[in-house]
Amino acid sequence: MRDKATGALGTYVADMPGLAQQTRVYDEYLTRLRDVPGAEIGYLAVGIVGPRNRVDKLVHRLPLLP
Template sequence: MSLQTEMPALNPPEATQKPERCVIVVDESLTPGKASNAAAVVAFTLGQRHSRLVGAPLREGDGTAHPGLIPVGIPVLKATSLQLSELRRKSLQHCDVVDFPVQGQATTDYDAFLDAVLTHPGESLQYLAVGLVGPRNRIGKLVGGFSLFA
């Protein structure tokens, strides 16, 4: 869920599109279930914002089709809560950012989630996960020091 409104999804024409990278960074203190949830929420929104990242349908020999999958890897990396906030801040000018504030796992009611985020000034929000899509070299510089979430 991206709370940013100042930068639309990057959608250059397919013919001029440079290689992109898609990365999700989650809070290293999350349990595996909560980390998986945070990564899935971010991935779902990234897929909606960047539909061109979905590859062609997979076809079996008998013609059965399966939905297309993303043809580039999506590393899921880990960072501290402070690093996530800093990563989000630094990334906004260089790529598309989808962030998932901690309030998202405090309720199952989306309206309550919206209200909880509304009560915080932007700089005070903390994040469970941040997803980035953009030029390979920019993303690499932004996340180069992070390890895989294991």
């Protein structure tokens, strides 16, 4: 879902990597994130923002936050 949303025209994807929950200092987070290959980043959440019809198509009509 994240990969499709990243490539969708008019959508913005906001990621919440697991590393963000494991560190308390932003510089440490950036350093640790830099050491992990992109394909191996574990995500706890992904926010998708955009026109409702495009978001619905990407998430297959999952309930959305108002």
